[in-house]
Amino acid sequence: MPRVALISATPAAIGPAVAGLAGQFPEAEPWNLLDDKLLADAENGLTPALADRMRRLIAHALAGHADGILLTCSLYGVVARETNAPVPVLAPDEAVFEEAREYRRILVLASFGSALRDCVSRFTTVSDSEVDGVVAADAFGATGSALSEALVEAARPHVGHADAVLLGQYSLAPAAAELADALGTTVLSGPNSAASKLRHLLLP
Structure with a gap:
């Protein structure tokens, strides 16, 4: 059973990351490492x-x-990209950006403005897709339905x-399936895409 370390900077990211593995890479053993400061x-x-x-x-x-290894906080994605390790070390949005840039027009959703701006800024540096962004303020801190x-x-x-729709935060990922059904379109989330990529890299 492959052991996947999920390194988080907030407890809120742990649940979606573990759920992503359960859904897309059930053979994996999640190992949560948290520095909540x-x-x-x-x-x-980000300082040195x-x-x-x-x-x-x-x-x-x-x-x-x-x-x-999967880092679940986008602020530290650059550390993942600069790491030279004998195993895959993924930035939080690396896999989902790879999927999203295959679409010509992307709608990015986030629950607050700075998260939206950060996601759009990072995505547009690696993609030529047309990008629109929307803040779903009522989604901030919300769970379930x-x-x-x-x-x-x-x-x-x-x-x-x-x-396609791109969810700009790990905390929004639990709603991906319901959102896709309600909107009738593809919904991409960081945890699911990362888990799928890790499965591809780690299993024959």
Whole structure:
């Protein structure tokens, strides 16, 4: 059973990341590593000291014989991309961006403005897709049916002009299936795409 280390900077990312593995890579054994001050301490952005903290967590995962590593916080994605390791080390949105850029028009959903701007900014550096973005403010902190309903309400006026929807935060991923059914379109989420890519990389 491949051991996949999920390195998180907030407890909110753990559930969606584990669920992504359960749905797309059920053969994997999730191993959660959490430093819940990595976001709070990054109020002024990613510093060399914070990057070193993330590198130490990656080193800990490697020492614990992780077969693959997924960072779940986009702020630290650059650390994943710069890591030279004997196993796959994925940035949070690496896999979902690879999928999303196959579509000509993408609608990005987020629950608050800075998350939307961050996701759109990072995606447009790796894609030529036309991108529209919407803040689903009522989705912030919501769970279950309330989360799905908030995302559907925000996306519905815009989805006719998009070929796929990209969820800009891991915390929105639990609503992906319901959102796809309600909108009748493809919905891409970081946890599901990352789990699928890890399965492809780790299983023959």
